[in-house]
Amino acid sequence: MSDGTTIMEYSGTHQAFRNSWAGTDHEMCRHSMSFHLHTTLRKEFFASYLHLLEQTRIVKLYAVTCEYIKGEKQFYYRAQKFYEDVPASEEGMMGDYVELSEVDLEGSRQFLKKFVGGPGKADTKRALDCGCGIGRVSKGVLFPIFETMEMADMMEEFLLHAHEEYLGDYADRVESYFCYNLKDLRLAPRRYDVVWIQWVACHLTDKDLTEFLMRCKDSLRPNGVVVIKDNMARQGCKLDPMDSSIIRHLDIMKGIIQKAGMEVLDVVKQEGFPEIMVPIWMIAMR
Numbered sequence: 001m002s003d004g005t006t007i008m009e010y011s012g013t014h015q016a017f018r019n020s021w022a023g024t025d026h027e028m029c030r031h032s033m034s035f036h037l038h039t040t041l042r043k044e045f046f047a048s049y050l051h052l053l054e055q056t057r058i059v060k061l062y063a064v065t066c067e068y069i070k071g072e073k074q075f076y077y078r079a080q081k082f083y084e085d086v087p088a089s090e091e092g093m094m095g096d097y098v099e100l101s102e103v104d105l106e107g108s109r110q111f112l113k114k115f116v117g118g119p120g121k122a123d124t125k126r127a128l129d130c131g132c133g134i135g136r137v138s139k140g141v142l143f144p145i146f147e148t149m150e151m152a153d154m155m156e157e158f159l160l161h162a163h164e165e166y167l168g169d170y171a172d173r174v175e176s177y178f179c180y181n182l183k184d185l186r187l188a189p190r191r192y193d194v195v196w197i198q199w200v201a202c203h204l205t206d207k208d209l210t211e212f213l214m215r216c217k218d219s220l221r222p223n224g225v226v227v228i229k230d231n232m233a234r235q236g237c238k239l240d241p242m243d244s245s246i247i248r249h250l251d252i253m254k255g256i257i258q259k260a261g262m263e264v265l266d267v268v269k270q271e272g273f274p275e276i277m278v279p280i281w282m283i284a285m286r
Helices: 003-020 033-055 072-084 098-112 136-142 156-166 168-173 206-219 250-259
Strands: 126-130 148-152 174-178 192-198 220-233 237-240 245-249 264-269 280-285
Touching (some): 098 192, 098 220, 148 168, 156 174, 206 220
16 A cells, blocks of 8 residues: 555545534533543544554655645645644644643643753743643643743634633733744744743744744743654654644754754653653753
8 A cells, every 4th residue: 555545545534534523512412422432432543543644654754845745835734724623722732632731731841840940040031832822831831930921823713712711810921922833933032031842843844943943042041941842753754644744753853953053951751641642752952
């Protein structure tokens, strides 16, 4: 079976599965046995899909280029269209693995505290949450530490929900919301103590990610750090055509970071997620 045929089958299965539940009334079904069965099947389907995708040799070259993905504009357009169907909720942000949200947040809190507060560490004046969605990480990790926040996401609906509902009183401490794809986001120099980039580096090509990290480097205040937290392939690179994302092996990500002129400070794997899922790694750099 060819790689293209494999992906078409995954895509067709995914779309058929998704369409069959598109009209489901979430509130009506919340307490029914059929709803719980549906939720379980959906979670296992996507976990299996990610596992199979990771085993499929889709991208044979380490350098993922615009030529391979058949045009940079289409690559970013597909991601935009995918997130238009994602609900502005914690469930949407976690891809229906909302029960793992606190595990994820606690891992982030433990990792971040190594680099913030104290001699030789980052200050706590201001952080930037990149690909913030509705502000799940801002609310659970960053706001308890930093005096002020700035938040960036390409989906206006997510930012509006963050400001008007999800963040509550924390919204008063947000200095700016940036509705941009990160490839287009320009950062003021020497402004941030921490730039947090979670589950969004995968939506940038190698070139755009390198250039964005260079801008992040210039935006750091003294002792500031950039943190990438993302899915990482067990080998090579894999292109997911469903949400137009790239998962890279940790070594490949380190190569991009080095090319951006940054130094890796620490690397830690997120624990507590099912083994069938793609590994998640946290990388701190400056």
